[in-house]
Amino acid sequence: MAHFVKKVLTDIRSNRFLNLITIITISLSILVVSVFLLFFENASRVIESWNQGGRAMIYLNKEFSLDMLPKLKVKIKTLGDIDEIVYISKAQALDKLKKNMSSQSAFLKTLKENPLPDALEIRMRSYNSFEEVQKFAQSIKALEIVEDVEYGQGWLGRFLQIFNLFKITGYAMCTLFFLIALFITANTVRLAFYSRKLEIEIMRLVGATETFIKTPFYIEGLLQGFLGGTLGLIILLITYLMISSGMTQSLASYMYFDVRFLSVKTIVLIIVGSTFLGWFGCYLSLKQILK
Amino acid sequence: MNDKTNKNSIIRLFNVSKRFGGKLALKDITLDIEQGELIFISGPSGAGKSTLLKILYLAQKASEGQILIDGMNLARISSSKLPFLRRRFGMIFQDFKLIPNRTVFENVALVLEAAGEKPSFIRKKVMQVLRTTGMEKKFNTLPPTLSGGEQQRVAVARAVVGEPSVVFADEPTGSLDSKSAQAILDFLMGYHKKGATVLIVSHNLHLLERTVSGRNIEISEGRIKRIATIFQDKERKQ
Numbered sequence: 001m002a003h004f005v006k007k008v009l010t011d012i013r014s015n016r017f018l019n020l021i022t023i024i025t026i027s028l029s030i031l032v033v034s035v036f037l038l039f040f041e042n043a044s045r046v047i048e049s050w051n052q053g054g055r056a057m058i059y060l061n062k063e064f065s066l067d068m069l070p071k072l073k074v075k076i077k078t079l080g081d082i083d084e085i086v087y088i089s090k091a092q093a094l095d096k097l098k099k100n101m102s103s104q105s106a107f108l109k110t111l112k113e114n115p116l117p118d119a120l121e122i123r124m125r126s127y128n129s130f131e132e133v134q135k136f137a138q139s140i141k142a143l144e145i146v147e148d149v150e151y152g153q154g155w156l157g158r159f160l161q162i163f164n165l166f167k168i169t170g171y172a173m174c175t176l177f178f179l180i181a182l183f184i185t186a187n188t189v190r191l192a193f194y195s196r197k198l199e200i201e202i203m204r205l206v207g208a209t210e211t212f213i214k215t216p217f218y219i220e221g222l223l224q225g226f227l228g229g230t231l232g233l234i235i236l237l238i239t240y241l242m243i244s245s246g247m248t249q250s251l252a253s254y255m256y257f258d259v260r261f262l263s264v265k266t267i268v269l270i271i272v273g274s275t276f277l278g279w280f281g282c283y284l285s286l287k288q289i290l291k
Numbered sequence: 292m293n294d295k296t297n298k299n300s301i302i303r304l305f306n307v308s309k310r311f312g313g314k315l316a317l318k319d320i321t322l323d324i325e326q327g328e329l330i331f332i333s334g335p336s337g338a339g340k341s342t343l344l345k346i347l348y349l350a351q352k353a354s355e356g357q358i359l360i361d362g363m364n365l366a367r368i369s370s371s372k373l374p375f376l377r378r379r380f381g382m383i384f385q386d387f388k389l390i391p392n393r394t395v396f397e398n399v400a401l402v403l404e405a406a407g408e409k410p411s412f413i414r415k416k417v418m419q420v421l422r423t424t425g426m427e428k429k430f431n432t433l434p435p436t437l438s439g440g441e442q443q444r445v446a447v448a449r450a451v452v453g454e455p456s457v458v459f460a461d462e463p464t465g466s467l468d469s470k471s472a473q474a475i476l477d478f479l480m481g482y483h484k485k486g487a488t489v490l491i492v493s494h495n496l497h498l499l500e501r502t503v504s505g506r507n508i509e510i511s512e513g514r515i516k517r518i519a520t521i522f523q524d525k526e527r528k529q
C-alpha cells in the first residue's frame with residue numbers, strides 16, 4: 001500500500017498540470033450540481049413549510065349537519081392517509097374571526113346569520129409531493145357535501161410548475177456536467193497511461209500483475225474525484241457564506257425563511273459521488289485501453 | 292556433464308516458430324533446458340537469438356509450436372498466471388529496459404514490489420544486490436545519466452534481485468570493456484554455481500573459453516545449427 005501511495009504521489013507531481021486541470025473540472029461540475037442541490041433543498045423545505053406538511057381545509061356546504069360528521073370522517077379517511085381531522089364549526093370560526101378583528105367586531109355583530117361555512121382541517125400523514133395532495137383534494141372535492149377544498153393550490157401550484165421546470169433543467173445540467181467530468185477524468189487516465197507506457201511494459205516484464213499495474217491509476221482517480229468534490233463544495237460554501245452574511249437579515253425577514261447550506265447527508269453524498277466519478281472514469285479508460 | 296538419466300526440464304520447446312509479419316525469425320526450434328544448466332546461445336546478428344530468449348522468458352508469444360514450463364503447457368496457463376511464472380525468471384534485456392525516470396534503486400526494487408515484498412526487506416535486499424554488482428553508490432541516480440556499462444550492471448541487479456531460478460542474459464557484456472565484461476560474467480557464473488539455470492546470448496565466442504561446462508547453441512537464420520557441450524568445443528580446438 002505504501003508503495004502505491006508513493007507511486008501515486010510521484011505520478012501526480014510529474015503530471016501536476018494535468019491533475020490540476022482534472023481536479024478543477026471535477027470541482028466545477030460538482031459546483032454546478034451542488035448549486036442545484038442547494039436550491040432544491042431550500043425550495044423543497046420552503047414549499048413544505050408553506051404547505052404546512054400536507055395541510056388542507058375542507059369547507060362544507062349548507063346541507064351539512066353535525067350528525068353527518070362521524071360518517072364523513074370515515075369517508076375522508078378512506079380517500080387518503082390522514083393523520084388527523086379537526087372539525088371547526090362555523091360558530092367556532094366566527095368566534096375566532098371576532099377575536100382577530102376586535103375593532104371591527106361591531107360590524108360582525110350586525111350579521112343576522114353566520115356567513116362562514118363549517119370546516120374540517122386535515123393533515124396528511126405521508127405527504128410526499130404536491131401532486132399527491134392535489135389528487136387527494138380533488139377526490140374530496142368530488143364529495144356532495146363539500147363546497148370547496150383549500151390547500152394553497154393557486155400560486156403554490158404555479159410556483160411548483162416553475163420549480164419542476166427548474167428540476168428538469170437541473171437534472172439535465174447535472175447529467176451534462178457529470179458526463180463532462182467523467183470524460184475529462186477518463187482522458188486524464190488515458191494520457192497518464194500512455195505517458196507511462198514504457199514503464200508499464202517493463203512492470204509486466206518483471207512479473208507485475210495487472211492489478212499491481214492498475215491500482216495506482218485507481219487510487220489517482222479516487223483521489224482526483226475526492227479532491228475535486230471537496231474543492232467544489234468549499235467553493236460553494238465560501239460563496240454561500242459571502243452572500244448569506246450580506247443578505248440574510250433583509251431577505252429572510254421578507255421571505256419568512258432562511259437559506260440553509262446543504263445537509264450533511266447531501267454533502268456526504270456529493271463527495272461519495274465525485275469520488276465514484278473519479279473511479280468510474282478510471283475504470284472506463286483502463287477497460288478501453290487494456291482490451 | 293549432462294546427466295540424461297535424471298532429466299529435470301524447466302523449459303521445453305517443441306517445433307516453435309516465430310513470425311514477424313511475413314518474416315520467420317525462428318523456425319522449428321526444439322529445445323530442452325534443464326535445471327541448473329549453463330547455456331550459451333550464439334550466432335550472427337539477426338539470427339534470432341534475442342527472439343528466442345524473449346520467447347523463453349514469455350515476453351513474446353510463439354507463432355507456432357508448444358512450450359512446456361515445468362511440464363505445464365503454456366497454452367493451458369491463463370494469462371493472469373503469467374506474472375507469477377515470470378517471477379521465477381530473471382531477464383537482462385539487450386536494450387536493458389530500465390525505466391528512465393525512476394532511480395537505480397526504484398528500477399531494481401520494482402521486481403520485489405511487484406512480488407509484494409515488505410518495504411524493509413526490499414530496501415535491504417536491493418542495496419545488497421546493488422553492492423554485489425558495484426552500483427550501490429549510484430542507487431539514487433537516473434539510468435539515462437549512467438554509462439552503458441553501469442546501466443548493464445543495474446540490469447543485472449534487477450534480473451537477480453528476486454532470486455529467480457532461471458536467468459536470461461541478452462548480450463550482457465555487449466557494450467563493455469574486457470574488464471567490466473569479465474566482472475559481469477563472473478557474477479553470472481557465481482549465480483549459476485548457486486544452482487540457477489543461466490542462459491547467455493552472445494556472439495562473443497571468447498566467453499566460451501572462460502567456462503568449464505555448459506552447452507553452446509548456435510543459431511543461424513532462425514534455426515538451431517548446432518548444439519554442443521562446451522567441453523566438446525574445447526576438445527575440437529585442441
Ligand SMILES: Nc1ncnc2c1ncn2[C@@H]1O[C@H](COP(=O)(O)OP(=O)(O)OP(=O)(O)O)[C@@H](O)[C@H]1O
Nearest residue numbers: 311316334335336337338339340341342343385494
Ligand atoms: N518486434 C519485431 N518486429 C519485427 N521484426 C522483428 C522484431 N524483433 C525481431 N525481429 C526480426 O527478427 C530477426 C531476429 O531478430 P533478433 O533480435 O532475435 O536477432 P539477434 O540474433 O538477437 O540479433 P543481434 O545479435 O543483432 O541482437 C531479425 O531479422 C529482426 O529484424
Ligand SMILES: [Mg+2]
Nearest residue numbers: 340341342385
Ligand atoms: Mg539480439
